[in-house]
Amino acid sequence: MLTFLHSFYCSLSLPELGRTERGILSGYLNRFGYDQGVFSGIVGNEDWRKQFGYPNDSEEGIIVSCYNLGCLLGCLINFFIGEFLGRRKTIWLAMGVVIVGAILQTTAFTVPHLIIGRLVTGAGTGLKTSTVPMYQAEMCEGKTRGRLISSEVLFTAVGIVVAYWFDFGMSFVGGPIAWRLPIAMQIVFAIFVIVLVFGLPESPRWLMNHCQEKEAIEVLCAVYDKQEHEEYIVKERQAIVSAIELETNASKKSFWSIFRNDEVKTGQRVLLAWGMQLMNQVGGINLVVYYVPTVLKQNVGLDSQLSQILGGCIQIMFMLGSLLPAFMLDRMGRRRTMMIGSFGLGVCMMMVAALLSQVDKPNGTSYASASVSFFFLFMLIHGMSINSVPWVYVPEILPLEARTKGTAIGVSSNWLWNFTVVMITPVIINRIQWRAYLIFMITNFVFIPVVYFFYPETGNLRLEDVDLIFSRGGDPVKQARIMAAEIKAHGYLVSDQPGDEKEIDSVGVEHV
Secondary structure (H helix, E strand, O other): OHHHHHHHOOOOOOHHHHHHHHHHHHHHHHHHHHHHHOOOOOOOOHHHHHHOOOOOHHHHHHHHHHHHHHHHHHHHHHHHHHHHHOHHHHHHHHHHHHHHHHHHHHOOOOHHHHHHHHHHHHHHHHHHHOOHHHHHHHOOOOOOHHHHHHHHHHHHHHHHHHHHHHHHHHOOOOOOHHHHHHHHHHHHHHHHHHHHHOOOOOOHHHHHHOOOHHHHHHHHHHHHOOOOOOHHHHHHHHHHHHHHHHHHHHOOOOOOHHHOOOOOOHHHHHHHHHHHHHHHHOOOHHHHHHHHHHHHHHHHOOOHHHHHHHHHHHHHHHHHHOHHHHHHHHHHOHHHHHHHHHHHHHHHHHHHHHHHOOOOOOOHHHHHHHHHHHHHHHHHHHHHOOOOHHHHHHHHHOOHHHHHHHHHHHHHHHHHHHHHHHHHHHHHHHHHHHHHHHHHHHHHHHHHHHHHHHOOOOOOOOHHHHHHHHHOOOOHHHHHHHHHHHHHHHOEEEOOOOOOOOEEEOOOOEEO
């Protein structure tokens, strides 16, 4: 496991740096998942409900979902300051904001106090989630980027499981400590990350883009354990410089430049990033992550304790599903994984709706019990597919010039739709019951043709090579297939200039 974690942050070879990045990885990612999962087991706590005046379904939806609204705010903040601060400083800022928010939540005695705390915590999470995947992508080789970044989802799932079972265990303690202590634990994770970020280097691509070439080369040499004069470092430097030149010529550095359809189709790529994160959220995942105990109790008819236990087991399935992309995503591909996953999730939601529609008929209890198995299967499939690909795809589809702002916009889609789904879920579950699952069935099935026709494959390409998918002209999906065939046949990308006798290898370096 240590070897796997070491490789996750792109095989940083220096021993002390390797130890530090292992700690930051587990600390950050478990903290991210912990934040997401901790409220799932708290909303049903009797002391919590009493403290905040027994909120109805609409009020509960607002309290839970305002965290996601804060995350959206954090993405917007990162849009304006992220490129100025760089990757490391933005992570530090994010953790500081999370600590303030966690303190506010832990000390809350009124609903407005609690909502402000969740908004602030969410802002820190938004800053972090729109920075860390981008940082990871910029520190990884193309052939391993998918599985390395998708490991984020694995550790997020671990954090969700830890939070859920911690909530369940504390529910037997009783009193305010049963919910205040789990919330306060967010502070511990955040402090851990702040300390360990000191051991991580700045992104070499950010350094190069900010005229700090010497520092960028030093980081590249440390990341790949090579000397400055070695061929690999020379190629990597050339690829980054070439990409910066192409993107700079394509558009000016301005607020609106990332929305323009320039030579590298920046605006189109930002839209693809935004849509990819939408798919992550509107397929029904938040119904399960935040409300599965409530769903099992109200829709399936289980008692409170059994609902909590089964809810925790369902979260474990999410963690197990996340193991597959952590090891195999670069072989599986982005497009195929998304389409197969969307089909599987749509089938699960269809079966849940069909079975729960029979609860009022003879043997209705048996039908309801059978529906639980599809919640298990849903979480397994989601962890294997839809929850992994967007976090990989968003930073890698974007050009370097627009990566900070574009990632912020892409991840803002995640939190915007997360907020929307979490807010309306308790209402639609109570009002239309089993029919609510048909909504998620339809959204999942719609994603299949959307991905097939509009999303090019980016797996196994250097970040700088992705520009060529769009700059060569024509259909990006078709161009991605052509580029994949070129690399498979020749081991490099053939120059797209007519009559040119030079060839471009898979990192964008010319061979005469």
